[in-house]
Amino acid sequence: MTHPGSQPVERQLPTQESRDLLALVRDLTAREIRPQAAEEEDAGHFPREVFALLSTSGLLGLPYPQEYGGGDQPYEVYLQVLEELAAARLTVGLGVSVHTLACHALAEFGSKQQRTEHLPVMLSGGVLGAYCLSEPASGSDAASLVTRAAREGDGWSISGTKAWITHGGVADFYSVLARTGVQGPRGITAFLVPGDTEGLSAAVPERKMGMKGSPTAQMHFDGVRVPDERRIGDEGQGFSIALSALDAGRLGIAACAIGVAQAALDEGLRYTAERQQFGRPIADFQGLRFMLADMATQIEAGRSLYLVAARLRDAGQPFSKQAAMAKLFCTDAAMRVTTDAVQLLGGYGYTLDFPAERYLREAKVLQIVEGTNQIQRMVIARHIAGHESR
Template identity: 55%
Template sequence: MPAHRLLPSAEAEAFVDRARRFAQEELRTRAAEEQPGGLRAVLGRLGELGLLGMPYPRQVGGAGLPYEVYLQALEEISGAWAGVGLGISVHTASCQPLATWGTPAQIERWLGEMLSGAGLGGYCLSEVHAGSDPAAIRSRAHPVEDGYEITGSKAWVTHGGEAGFYTVFARTSDDRTRGISCFLVPADSPGIGVHPPDRKMGMAGPTTATVDFDSVWIGSDRLVGGEGRGLQIALEALDSGRLGIAAVAVGLAQSALDHSVSYAKDRRTFGKPIIEHQGLGFLLADMAAAVAGARGAMLDAARRRDRGLPFAQQAAIAKLLATDAAMRVTTDAVQVHGALGYTAEFPVERQMREAKALQILEGTNQIQRMVIARHLSRSA
């Protein structure tokens, strides 16, 4: 168990160790290939190991882990391949509305299959004109006989075209904040169209695409939480999702730091390892401090969540600190490796490209500052 791990039980240690071994033995090599659809390729194994339902109760098919344990397992996976960590985080967020707001009948019918690895989840909230402002979405869900017809277009959908189900937020009235509802939509529903995958600078593993809904009919039993509760449901899922992104960022940064320390011990200049040169040693020290600080903020927020305490502000802080740290640490990792860091010979160049996405996902870091300031204003 790495020295930075402080886990609450032997069971938690065993689970995180399972995630670490899976990451090292099955993911690290695949990450170097950076092929689109990477998560789908390992979906079966993720389900077998319980890595798609970590924070959900055992009675519904999850692993029953505290959120702080789930995040540390996610960190291990992300250190080997951040794209898979991101995919798991999005899948977990896609399941949360049903797990939290679904009726007992809905949960019994669908959640176990969703957590088993039978199909990935896609989280359909953002639209081209409504990314950071989810209350501005225009997609509509019109009541029809025995259900709804959903029409609209969702942008930047992780697992778009590969998901087994989509958690979709659409308008059921014109009220800005109370007119949005949440629906669980099977991915094979007639009327769903998927654009070609977005061409991204990194994070090639989980595909991202625009998904169109053209009068997609779903039964009324697939409305989650009742009409008009969708924005609240979406924002709650985002709070937890931000912790998932923080864990991906911490895992990515820790891996870049580990690669850098290893390289700096082996590479010699002027008769000694470059880690012994003060300029380089101080750079590594700052990288280590950034990773530790980000991990501490993430675990603090997770422990609040596990105790049932408010954690939205802490989640925003964790996401902000962790993703900024990942960007800084991976950039410095390329510098530590010198010219080799700018080549594909070492993973740090890929990790730097992956880190950039994390400052944008689940609300840009500028939005996180707005969230934090809003909470400070309310507490004053």
Template identity: 60%
Template sequence: MPATRFMPTPEADDLIALTRGILAKELVPRVVGAERTETFPREVFRVLGHAGLLGLPYPEEYGGGGQPYEVSLQVVEEIGAVWASVGVGVSVHALSCFGLAEYGTEEQRTRWLPDMLGGELLGAYCLSEAHAGSDPAAMKTKAVRDGDSYVINGAKAWTTHGGQADFYKVMARTSDDGGRGISCFLVPADTEGLVSDPPEGKMGLTGSHTTTMRFDNVRISADRLLGTEGQGLSIALAGLDSGRLGIAAVATGLAQGALDHAVAYAKERRAFGKAIIDHQGLGFLLADMAAAVESARATYLAAARLKDAGRPFSRQASIAKLIATDNAMKVTTDAVQVLGGYGYTRDFPVERMMREAKVMQIFEGTNQIQRLVISRDLAR
């Protein structure tokens, strides 16, 4: 059964209903085939964009939905419950738009943001490097000013939508001044010298392509600098708090989807004369799964409401990401257990969901990094 939601407005209720209708029509029929063939579902993102679901937290004047994070994250959760690769993609796209929306000039926003929020331009986010994942200040990719241009050289690892995106939000070093020497750029995908390695062979989220992007004398006009030189790391870190909430929402949706499949199976499967859900051992396991899902949802919504109120939410975002992704790993693993041998086969989606849950504990900052963020905030 779908999640029970208490939305803040009738408009938000309608938005959830719209989302569920699109998911049933456009995503459910495609998810199994695309994940098995590792096919990137570009058209799905275009459909979501045309429906207004890619730019929900951004201003209406630029083609966004003007919705609070409390609402937009619940839409992302609904998507994650059906297709985690797409849910992650929606979160990453929103993160890719963040630098332009928050730090771009009015001319830059007017020029690029409507097509980005409308789904015509799909984004990717280039921060991590092979040697600089949890420590982005150690990045080596450089952007050198040359007249009215910047020339970028280096490589960015673990790029979601790599090779498929239409633009890349890129963090690159413009000086040797540590974290204060990093700047943020918006790089078109068709720029000469920008190439993608083949997609990584991943355990899960195989419908989402993750690649290394290589910058070989990539020349872009200087008007594609977002903010000022040296502001890039602060732009990246500010966006990551919202990105962590996006992943928390996807993970919660993934857990909800696994719970729904497990409950449906447990109601139908019979053993010793009754449905297995009526056996206390299985019933209590499902109860714990439901409690984990509800707890994760409440945690990310509490952080979202702080953000919507303009209050600090960095620690709460890390807590939400930590709780939701750890719970998703537990819930999906238990869903496989509920289905027994069938849960271990590809005839049922819970084995895929368990594989997808693992990476949720790793990207947007590993859960060890989240604990570091939380503990440092407590120590202040």
């Protein structure tokens, strides 16, 4: 039996090339990601082979310049690709978003020589990146980080601990924010650190309620030596680099959230079309139809919001407020939609035999990462009402 949700979501893509790209992604996810997603998540399997495939397919550097191995795609297109990947498996979609975030500092603030030397491998060379900003005692208050990079000869020695690092221990490179000067945001500098550098090690991965296939771990820097050529931007510029990356990264999280929500809606549509009660499909009952309508409306609204922000970014206009709004709305919507999907399936929704419970567990983390939704509300309020008086 088919239903409307079994058809691919219609997209408003700017070019035939971008439409072909999305068709390629849908075919790839149907063959290589979705069939084994549930089993591999349950086993905690990190799909390194999938990321290698995405790299060879040109999907790990979509929003970056073609001259450095990227795809030269606008964010409007890149985010819709992320949504498709996350709908198939959040570990993959979020992993691509994190890799893109890890490349941002070098791509946007690195020197021409740095970009030429490092970006081609980062974007299409089969490697995977991670982003090191948060610490055990500085999550939302990122400007209070204490990991320190000290001058040592013609380079730097980095010591400290980073926390909640997606791809921690499996990444090939780390974009690292460390303190090189005074306390506060002005004393932070960005570095590009190879994953095999001596003194860099990962703790045992966190035990999480969802996304079990994506390793999240503390990273320990014990006198990690980095040449000055791997410093990105000026000394003290790191915090502004980090904020710039997070604005773009929040759009990635928003797109991933809508992907998870769409997968949950599709599961709800499938189940309610097939499940018979009182002699007819339960999708015929008005109460459930209204739930499905509300879920679909939340998804469409969220998708429209992240695309508006993406188009602003593509046009070179300020988009920080819209990025925070998109991250807030889309992740809250994903939580509501996945909760309703479990309800639609009744007792089956609470079992591991159906994917609805996995979508619910995965949606929760999206309200936390890349700045909690409480932080997003603070960012939005500052844009619309000004900074708080001190």
